[in-house]
Amino acid sequence: MNAIRNPLAIELGNLTQFEYLALNSPLNLSDGHARQELTPNQARIIEELPSLWTDAVKRPVSEVEADALSAFFGLLGQHHYPIAEGRVLSCYSSSVAMEIFARSLAGVSGSIGLVHPTFDNIPDILRGVGLKLVPIEEDALHGGDLDPELLRGVGAIFITTPNNPTGRVVSRERLRRLADECAQHDVVLALDTCFRGFDTDAHYDHYAVLEASGCRWVVIEDTGKLWPTLELKIGWLVSAAHVGLPLAKVYSDILLGVSPLVMSMVRRFCEDAAEGGLAELHEFIAGNRAMLRTTLANVPGVEFLDPFSRTSVERIGIGSRSNLAVWSALREHNVFALPCQKFYWNNPDKGEGILRIALARPPSALAAGAAALRAVLSEA
Numbered sequence: 452m453n454a455i456r457n458p459l460a461i462e463l464g465n466l467t468q469f470e471y472l473a474l475n476s477p478l479n480l481s482d483g484h485a486r487q488e489l490t491p492n493q494a495r496i497i498e499e500l501p502s503l504w505t506d507a508v509k510r511p512v513s514e515v516e517a518d519a520l521s522a523f524f525g526l527l528g529q530h531h532y533p534i535a536e537g538r539v540l541s542c543y544s545s546s547v548a549m550e551i552f553a554r555s556l557a558g559v560s561g562s563i564g565l566v567h568p569t570f571d572n573i574p575d576i577l578r579g580v581g582l583k584l585v586p587i588e589e590d591a592l593h594g595g596d597l598d599p600e601l602l603r604g605v606g607a608i609f610i611t612t613p614n615n616p617t618g619r620v621v622s623r624e625r626l627r628r629l630a631d632e633c634a635q636h637d638v639v640l641a642l643d644t645c646f647r648g649f650d651t652d653a654h655y656d657h658y659a660v661l662e663a664s665g666c667r668w669v670v671i672e673d674t675g676k677l678w679p680t681l682e683l684k685i686g687w688l689v690s691a692a693h694v695g696l697p698l699a700k701v702y703s704d705i706l707l708g709v710s711p712l713v714m715s716m717v718r719r720f721c722e723d724a725a726e727g728g729l730a731e732l733h734e735f736i737a738g739n740r741a742m743l744r745t746t747l748a749n750v751p752g753v754e755f756l757d758p759f760s761r762t763s764v765e766r767i768g769i770g771s772r773s774n775l776a777v778w779s780a781l782r783e784h785n786v787f788a789l790p791c792q793k794f795y796w797n798n799p800d801k802g803e804g805i806l807r808i809a810l811a812r813p814p815s816a817l818a819a820g821a822a823a824l825r826a827v828l829s830e831a
């Protein structure tokens with residue numbers, strides 16, 4: 452019997468274990484990976500893969516990598532990203548970058564401040580290397596200065612922006628202040644910007660702000676959420692010149708490098724995005740979000756918790772209904788949503804009554820899932 456059929460399992464599984472259950476369903480609205488159809492331009496890039504391969508074989512890896520970097524960082528407004536050797540480490544995924552950061556930090560510090568809520572593999576990776584976690588509530592993060600007591604007790608603070616699942620973005624002014632506070636307390640400021648591609652509010656030049664502050668910083672970038680590239684993606688671990696963490700050493704313990712074919716493919720997707728593909732993606736996600744909200748409109752007790760979110764996931768408040776009851780009823784229709792308890796890694800009860808719906812899906816799948824969700828919520 453599948454462990455997750457046991458009602459207790461909802462307390463036990465992590466978010467990714469829930470996401471596994473959905474992988475084979477056409478109505479998978481669970482994980483935050485991109486599963487919409489390729490656009491015609493993107494499909495042409497996929498047809499180009501054999502020639503990208505031939506080209507990548509001929510050129511030095513450093514050149515292929517530099518081209519991918521300038522396409523990606525340029526696309527997202529990150530013009531002051533560092534170009535010196537070792538400052539950008541290419542990883543198979545952002546979670547691998549995260550693991551490398553976590554292991555590096557664990558050698559020099561015992562604790563880290565972490566935004567609450569956020570995707571649970573972040574606290575799990577940090578705890579996995581023995582770090583003690585101190586929660587930083589999202590409202591407090593956006594509301595003003597951090598508690599100096601907290602800053603005195605940690606080696607780093609870790610912020611996901613735009614946050615997953617809420618979509619909240621740290622503004623330029625907040626980032627400037629956070630970086631100053633971290634500089635003052637000699638705390639590493641670590642950012643996870645995996646969802647930044649979706650929200651132009653996150654396209655101001657973070658690297659210009661970080662470099663100007665003089666703080667020690669790390670940024671984890673990701674190509675994995677934007678395009679339906681069958682899990683071919685790159686996570687980039689970017690750092691300050693004097694970050695004071697053995698990132699390059701730990702990186703070398705784990706991998707030699709990512710595939711130049713993937714780097715070339717990422718470059719081509721970035722180029723297409725710069726020529727209009729990104730705006731098209733933003734419209735696509737906005738259209739799916741509007742369709743979901745319209746389908747669920749006027750269901751008693753249902754709330755859209757992040758009215759301004761532009762990321763590819765949407766939080767739905769389901770009132771006093773239980774996550775488990777709704778999740779199980781949806782599953783009867785072969786529709787998979789994500790219950791939000793585990794995002795609230797310091798206080799899972801706060802995620803009760805909240806589901807997360809993935810929007811980077813074919814509109815037909817989202818429409819069918821949304822209709823099932825409306826039916827289930829209207830009965831309960």
Ligand code: EGV
Binds near residue numbers: 481484615
């Ligand atoms: C999301 C999947 C990992 C993660 C999905 C995600 N889990 N990497 N252990 O990539 O929001 O669904 O971030």
